[in-house]
Amino acid sequence: MKREKEELVNIRPLTETDLEAVWHLKFKAPDQSYRKWNAPYFYEHEIPLSAFKKRYLQDESILQKLYGIEIDGDIKGTVSYYWENERTRWLECGIVIYDSRFWSGGIGTKALNLWIDVLFTHIDIPRIGLTTWSGNERMMRCAEKCGFVLEGRLRKVRYYQGEYYDSMRYGMLREEWRCLPRNIL
Template sequence: MLQGKNVTLRAIERDDLKTLHELTTHIESSILADGAWEPDSLAAMEKRFEKRLERDNKSWFGIHVDGRLVGDINLHSIDMRSRVSAFGVAIYAEEAQGQGYGREAIGLFLDWAFFIMNFERIWLTSWSTNQRAIRCYRALGFVDEGRQRRQLFVNGEYVDVILMGLLRDEWRAHNKG
């Protein structure tokens, strides 16, 4: 468990899946999370959870505020040899969006990924239309590393995908300031 001022990160448990499923059934929440929304069954989510349990790397955390699950954050596309991974984050609960919880969760998560798990680089992709997320990532020290033009079809239009990355030394320097 990782504890911040307002946010607690803890491993997703089987008991969290029903709440997480309910939170992710809204198309608006998925769009804010840079996800291509598709209906998903609780059974499908449970199957993904079981697959994650089989892996050695346990890196799927629930984001909790005042004891309530409001989102999730995780590593994926992990390369343990090079110590590089992508990450994804979403605040699904509408009332928790825009409150700074995502930013705090990312900070806790990056400390864990860089200084406990010893990753060298963390990267992400975001839709070019998700300016709120891009501003948050830049404020946390992520730098733009690339752009895939008109890569995804979202809500009736093609959007660019922005690739951003952060190195451990950059995160350390960012936090000293």
């Protein structure tokens, strides 16, 4: 989709009000297209707003692990991270833009680059991982444009709508991040 203007993209920690906006985007917005691409082989059932907010507000560290993607001042998605194994310092990150009007225009790449900078700046880790599935070609391109390297392909481990897909494991080392041109932000 060709947009008339370039949007201002930012990421920031979520407020309680932002959590309501994310919940609405995730469960109630008319555009639920993201569900076809964000690990659709896992069923995610709707939870009440109060439970959604409680999950994030009770564990203060979760809010730090989940930032909002702000496009022209409105939350339209999230970036996140989780520990695959905190003891061994294995961190994975992810991104979801819920509003499909903002897909395929470089916004995800901008947001993910900002998130990588936050993670490497504030967490002492040698590597960031990102895992997607072979059915999500936009996410694979986004990862590669951000400087992630395909490290592994687990063949036919994601079953969706009668077809098997591969799990795609990407990684970026701190020294690779340091060498990236900063003009991609």
